[in-house]
Amino acid sequence: MSLDQADPAAPAAAGPAAPKSGGQAGGGAAGRRRSNRRAGRWWTPWLFLAPALLLFLYFKFIPMANALTMSFQDVQPYLGSSWVGTENYSTVLHSEGFREAAWHTVVLAAGQTAGSMALGLALALLMEGQGRRLGFIRSAAFLPVVVPIAVVAELWRIMYHPTEDGMLNGILGLVGFGPSGFINDPDTSMASIMVTGIWRGAPYDMMIFLAGLTSVDRGLYEAAKVDGASRTQRVWHVTVPGLRSVFSILFILAAIRGLRVFTEVFLLTNGGPDGSTEVVMTLIYKLGLEQNRLGVGAAGAVLLFLATLILTIVVHLLRRRESK
Amino acid sequence: MQRSHWIGAGFLASALVLTSCTSGPAGVDAKQNSKAPLELWTRTTPGGPGEKGTLKLAAAFQKATGFKVKVTAIFDDFETKLQQRAAQKNLPDIVMNDVTQLGAMHSQGLLREIDLDRIKSADQLIGQGLDSGKSVDGKQFGLPYSAQASALLIRKDWREKLKLEVPQSWDDFSAMASAFTTEDPDGDGKKNTFGLAAPLSTKRGYASWYFSNFLWAAGGDFITESGNGTYKPAMTTKASLEAVRWFRDLGCENKVIQPGAVTMETPPTNETFEAGRTGMFVVGPYLLPRFDETLGKDKYEVVPMPKGPKDATVLAEGASVYLMAGSENRAGQDAFADFAVSAEGQKIGMQGDTGFTVQLPVNKTVDISEVRPDPRWNTYAEAYRDSGRYAPSIPNWTPVRQTTAETVNALMADCDLDTEAKLGELDKQLADILKEQGIAAS
Numbered sequence: 001m002s003l004d005q006a007d008p009a010a011p012a013a014a015g016p017a018a019p020k021s022g023g024q025a026g027g028g029a030a031g032r033r034r035s036n037r038r039a040g041r042w043w044t045p046w047l048f049l050a051p052a053l054l055l056f057l058y059f060k061f062i063p064m065a066n067a068l069t070m071s072f073q074d075v076q077p078y079l080g081s082s083w084v085g086t087e088n089y090s091t092v093l094h095s096e097g098f099r100e101a102a103w104h105t106v107v108l109a110a111g112q113t114a115g116s117m118a119l120g121l122a123l124a125l126l127m128e129g130q131g132r133r134l135g136f137i138r139s140a141a142f143l144p145v146v147v148p149i150a151v152v153a154e155l156w157r158i159m160y161h162p163t164e165d166g167m168l169n170g171i172l173g174l175v176g177f178g179p180s181g182f183i184n185d186p187d188t189s190m191a192s193i194m195v196t197g198i199w200r201g202a203p204y205d206m207m208i209f210l211a212g213l214t215s216v217d218r219g220l221y222e223a224a225k226v227d228g229a230s231r232t233q234r235v236w237h238v239t240v241p242g243l244r245s246v247f248s249i250l251f252i253l254a255a256i257r258g259l260r261v262f263t264e265v266f267l268l269t270n271g272g273p274d275g276s277t278e279v280v281m282t283l284i285y286k287l288g289l290e291q292n293r294l295g296v297g298a299a300g301a302v303l304l305f306l307a308t309l310i311l312t313i314v315v316h317l318l319r320r321r322e323s324k
Numbered sequence: 325m326q327r328s329h330w331i332g333a334g335f336l337a338s339a340l341v342l343t344s345c346t347s348g349p350a351g352v353d354a355k356q357n358s359k360a361p362l363e364l365w366t367r368t369t370p371g372g373p374g375e376k377g378t379l380k381l382a383a384a385f386q387k388a389t390g391f392k393v394k395v396t397a398i399f400d401d402f403e404t405k406l407q408q409r410a411a412q413k414n415l416p417d418i419v420m421n422d423v424t425q426l427g428a429m430h431s432q433g434l435l436r437e438i439d440l441d442r443i444k445s446a447d448q449l450i451g452q453g454l455d456s457g458k459s460v461d462g463k464q465f466g467l468p469y470s471a472q473a474s475a476l477l478i479r480k481d482w483r484e485k486l487k488l489e490v491p492q493s494w495d496d497f498s499a500m501a502s503a504f505t506t507e508d509p510d511g512d513g514k515k516n517t518f519g520l521a522a523p524l525s526t527k528r529g530y531a532s533w534y535f536s537n538f539l540w541a542a543g544g545d546f547i548t549e550s551g552n553g554t555y556k557p558a559m560t561t562k563a564s565l566e567a568v569r570w571f572r573d574l575g576c577e578n579k580v581i582q583p584g585a586v587t588m589e590t591p592p593t594n595e596t597f598e599a600g601r602t603g604m605f606v607v608g609p610y611l612l613p614r615f616d617e618t619l620g621k622d623k624y625e626v627v628p629m630p631k632g633p634k635d636a637t638v639l640a641e642g643a644s645v646y647l648m649a650g651s652e653n654r655a656g657q658d659a660f661a662d663f664a665v666s667a668e669g670q671k672i673g674m675q676g677d678t679g680f681t682v683q684l685p686v687n688k689t690v691d692i693s694e695v696r697p698d699p700r701w702n703t704y705a706e707a708y709r710d711s712g713r714y715a716p717s718i719p720n721w722t723p724v725r726q727t728t729a730e731t732v733n734a735l736m737a738d739c740d741l742d743t744e745a746k747l748g749e750l751d752k753q754l755a756d757i758l759k760e761q762g763i764a765a766s
Contacts, residue, residue, distance in 0.1 A: 077410035078649065079433040157592075162583040165516065184584045186738050270527040273586040273737030275730060289404055290528070291723050292428050 064305075067298045075294035088299035098300060100275065101283040108194060108265075108279060109258025115198035116254055117247070120205025125235065127206070128213050138210070142203045149200070153267035156196045157183070160268075183269050186276035193277055196264055201257065205250055212246035213239070248319050252312055259308050280304050354652040361392035362656045363416040365406070366681075367643075370397040373679035378420065381681055384672045385663045391656040393418075403428070410434055415648040417657055420664075420681075423456045423642050423714060424721045426466045430459045431719040436647045438464040442658045445666040445687065453686040456714040457644050460553050460763060466644035469664040469673065472608040472683040473708035474537050474638040477615070479603040480625040482509035482517075491630040494541075494570065497604075501580035504603035519580030521602035523593040524736050529725035530589055531732040535571060536639045537606050540713055541632025542567035546728050547716065547754060554765040555718065557754035559728070559747045566633065568735065568743055576739035586737040597624075608641065609704040613678045626700040628707050640712030642686070671695055684708050719761040727753050 046053075071088055073081040092098050127138050144152065159167045160182035169179040182192040216239060224234045240247075262281035265271065271278035271286070280300060288297025364382060368374030375397035382393040398405055402421065406429075409415050415434060429435050438457070440446040446454070450471070457466035478490070483500070486509055491497040501519025503509070510517055524531040532546070539545065544564030547555040558564055575581045582588075582596045594611060596602045598618045606629065615624060629638050645664050647657040663669045667689045673682030674695045684705050685692055692705045715721050731750040735741055758764035 076432050077407050078413065078415070157584075157587075160584075163516075165514075183587050184737065186734075269587045270525050270589075272526050272730075272733045274734035274741075276737075286726065289401065291726060292403065292407075292432075292720065294407070 067301055070295055070298035071302045073295050075298070081295075084295065088295045089303070091296050092299045092303065097275070097278070097283060098280070101271075101278045101280045104190065104277060105259060105261065105279040105281075107190065108197070108261055108277075109255055111191075111194040112197040112201055112258045112261070113251065113254040115194065116201035116205050117250055119198060119202035120250075121209050121243075123202060123206040124209035124213060125239070128210060138207075142207060144200045144202075145204045145207075149263045150267060152196065152200055153264050156192075156199075156264075157268060160184075160192055183277075184273060186274040189269055189273060189276045193265055193268055196268065197258075197261065200264075201254065205254065208246055208250055209243065212243045216242035244322075245319075248315060252315050255311055255315070256308055259304065259311070354650050356654060357652050358391075358655045360653040360656070361394050362418055362651075362653055362660060363396065364393050364418040364420065364660070365396050365398060365402075365416045366420040367399060367402045367422070368397050368681075369399045372397070372399075373676070374681065377673065377676060377679040377681040380675070380679070381664065381669065381672055385660055385669070388663060388668070389656075389659045391653070391659055393660065406434070413650065415650055417648055417651040417653060418660055419646040419648055420469070420643055421646065423466065423468060423644050424725075426457065426459060426644065426646070427717060427719045427721055429646060430465050434646075434649055435465045436649050436651070436654070436657070438467055438647055438661060439658070440464055443467065443662045443665070445662055448667070448687045448689050449665055450686050450688055450709070452640070452712065452714065453642065456640075456642065456717070458717055460717050460719060466646050467661045467665055468642050468644045468686045469669070470682040470684065471640060471642035471686050471708050471712070472610065473640045473704060473712040474606050474608055474629065475704055475707050476627050476629050477597065477605040477607060477611075477624050478627060479504070479509070479600070479623060481623055482603045483625075485509055485511070490625075490627050493630050494632055497630050498574065498578065498580075501574060501604060502578055505578070505580045509603060510600055516601065518582045518596075518602045519578075519604055520574060520582070521593050521597045521605040522581050522585050523588050523590045524581075524585040524733055525587055525589045526726070526729045526733050527589045529722070529729040531586075531736070532725045532729035533639065534606065535567075535728075535732045536715075537629060537637075538571050538632065539564060539567045540637040540639070541629065541634060542570070543632075543634030544568075546724055547718075547758065549716065550765040553763060555716070555758050555763050556765040557751035557758070559731075559750045559754065560744070563634070565744065565747060568732075568747060571732075572735050572739075572743065575736045581736075586733055606638075609683050609701060612700060626703050628703060629711070636707075636711045637713050638707055638711050640708055640714050642683070642714075643681075718758075718763055723757045724754060727757065 070081070072083055072085060073088075074084045075081045123141060127134055127141065147155075161167065161169065162179060162181045162184045163169065164173055164179050166179065166182075168182065172178075172180060180188055183189045220238045220242070221234060224238050229237065260281060261279055262285070265277055265279050265282050266285070269277045271282045281304070284297045284300040284304070287293050287300060364378070366374070366378045368378065375395065378395050378397065382395050385391065386393055396416070403425070406415070406419065410432065419429075426435075446467075449468070453468040453471055454464075456468055457464055459465045476491075478500075482504055483490070486503050486507055488500050488503060489496070491500050504517055504519040506515075508515070508517065522534055524534065536546070542563050544561060544567045545558040548558040550556050559568075575585070582593070582602045585593070588596075593605075594614070597605045598615065600619075612626070629636050645661045647654075647661060651657055664673070665687055667687050670682055670685045670687045670690045674680050674685065674690075674692075684701075685695075692701050693699075715725070718724070728750065731746055735743060735746055755764060
């Protein structure tokens with residue numbers, strides 16, 4: 001006995017229930033009951049979402065709401081916090097340290113985003129294909145993403161050792177350049193952290209590019225080749241436009257990642273030397289958790305959140321306009 | 325679908341509104357119960373020797389007095405976790421933490437004033453130790469149970485190879501640092517050694533913490549008291565300026581500080597000394613067990629810091645017992661504080677080669693050479709007694725330490741900066757901090 005025969009009413013019931021229009025004239029009560037049995041009650045999806053929502057509620061939304069509240073308070077958990085209006089925001093916005101940190105964050109985010117995307121695309125183009133060995137190479141290239149950031153930071157600290165016997169300085173010495181201070185010199189510290197970020201971020205971007213590349217129509221390459229386009233022209237006029245949606249998604253992801261940069265800066269330089277790598281997140285950490293000025297720290301965090309939100313919305317709107 | 329969206333959104337919104345309105349009045353005096361177990365938090369690595377030492381102390385206290393104690397060791401984000409408990413109005417009964425945390429905890433109302441009449445051993449405490457537990461208004465809010473001071477660690481084999489004497493002055497100190505850097509003391513034919521190990525990162529204010537040994541020995545100061553519990557910035561005084569210039573020359577002119585010092589916190593700095601990359605290190609006694617194991621007891625020596633332009637003042641620090649507000653067993657709290665500083669408690673705290681909770685005793689009746697015959701500990705005890713100086717008790721010392729650390733870090737990282745201008749800026753920042761804390765001299 002087949003399953004079809006077990007429930008002969010099923011295909012018939014699926015007919016009227018499938019189009020989800022409200023004004024079903026001939027359906028009647030029986031039809032509605034049948035449709036309910038199939039589509040479930042309105043709360044069914046919420047029931048499935050509940051475990052995740054509860055976790056989000058307690059570990060994301062409530063802390064976020066608390067941070068928002070705290071940003072308007074002089075926070076004293078035991079004595080009771082008092083409302084101070086927008087004072088924390090004005091403290092943050094008027095402090096030169098915050099403005100500098102914001103600028104450093106933007107520079108770092110822009111540099112890391114552009115660098116990771118460029119390197120990621122280059123890697124993806126090099127490693128595209130079906131070869132058996134490519135899988136191994138791709139996994140090797142992907143390693144930086146899997147390695148914990150604390151290990152990455154320690155690794156790079158060793159590589160950036162500022163004397164001639166340091167690893168990178170040894171290489172620089174071979175081509176006749178003097179030892180660089182890297183993270184220990186205020187002039188090169190930002191670029192050094194950026195390089196570390198790009199090294200870590202590029203393979204991630206590479207994977208997404210690789211996935212995007214499979215959706216580019218092969219026929220277009222053939223056509224371009226027949227038309228006499230060079231390799232660079234094919235990449236520029238076929239591959240890049242074909243990856244447009246991948247670019248915008250990566251841009252949002254990388255920009256958010258860039259704005260929230262914390263761990264590598266905290267572990268490599270902690271904002272130093274001479275404040276040259278202080279970013280918004282390290283500053284918030286110092287204000288809130290080291291100096292116990294939780295209200296001021298929360299105000300900084302809310303501002304960072306707003307900046308991230310605005311950036312995401314703007315990119316989203318641009319994308320929508322473009323697709324029209 | 326629309327309806328379910330709205331219901332879900334409404335549920336979320338109302339939950340957010342409800343949970344964000346949590347502030348209420350401070351906890352009223354709790355009902356007393358001398359049988360209630362005492363909850364004790366100590367800032368040390370969970371599972372590490374520090375926790376074992378505290379458990380030992382708690383067990384001895386329990387046996388001696390009958391009060392029950394539950395020990396919790398927390399190291400990472402200790403202050404944050406304490407804030408969370410403060411928000412729940414359910415603080416631990418006793419906290420064992422750094423002396424410098426007093427101001428921050430006191431100003432937030434987390435501490436209960438200690439009545440010294442209830443602490444039998446209070447009159448046996450070393451004066452400066454007792455003073456370190458006083459808040460800015462002179463009231464006792466902490467009781468130190470362990471002290472430490474800085475002394476100078478020198479690679480003995482290097483010093484003997486280069487036929488140098490133990491430094492007695494800052495000039496000797498500089499000369500030894502230079503010799504260790506340039507004269508290949510490890511004899512491997514490579515220029516890979518440096519005179520001085522220094523953690524000069526801004527993390528937890530390390531640069532300021534380390535530099536204070538030199539600043540105070542020169543007669544300089546971060547902030548000075550100007551009567552009635554008010555303070556004024558002091559980083560542009562002649563003595564402070566000289567100290568900064570001298571210290572900066574070690575890094576910028578003589579290049580005798582280990583490379584990368586400006587981004588190094590304590591662990592990598594310790595490693596430079598252990599690995600034979602640096603020959604001198606100004607540090608507290610807590611690293612002796614570690615260096616004995618990794619480097620070898622015979623490889624290095626502990627000597628007092630050489631005299632600076634003024635004297636040989638070094639940073640004194642330590643840890644205090646804090647009695648937290650809202651406890652339902654105040655009698656037990658007092659008894660523990662008393663036990664921790666008593667001769668018996670101090671001796672128990674000093675036992676063991678690694679798991680000790682007391683570095684240097686704060687009780688006058690305890691002779692360190694009896695408990696620890698190693699003369700190096702006596703060097704530390706003398707440095708603490710004769711030249712140790714605590715950071716002043718102000719409502720919140722952390723911003724002062726952080727800001728000064730940032731300036732010291734900047735001056736050491738960028739040798740082109742104008743020292744005087746930078747210290748002028750620092751004084752302005754310090755003035756703002758003092759004003760914010762309500763202790764600025766008019």
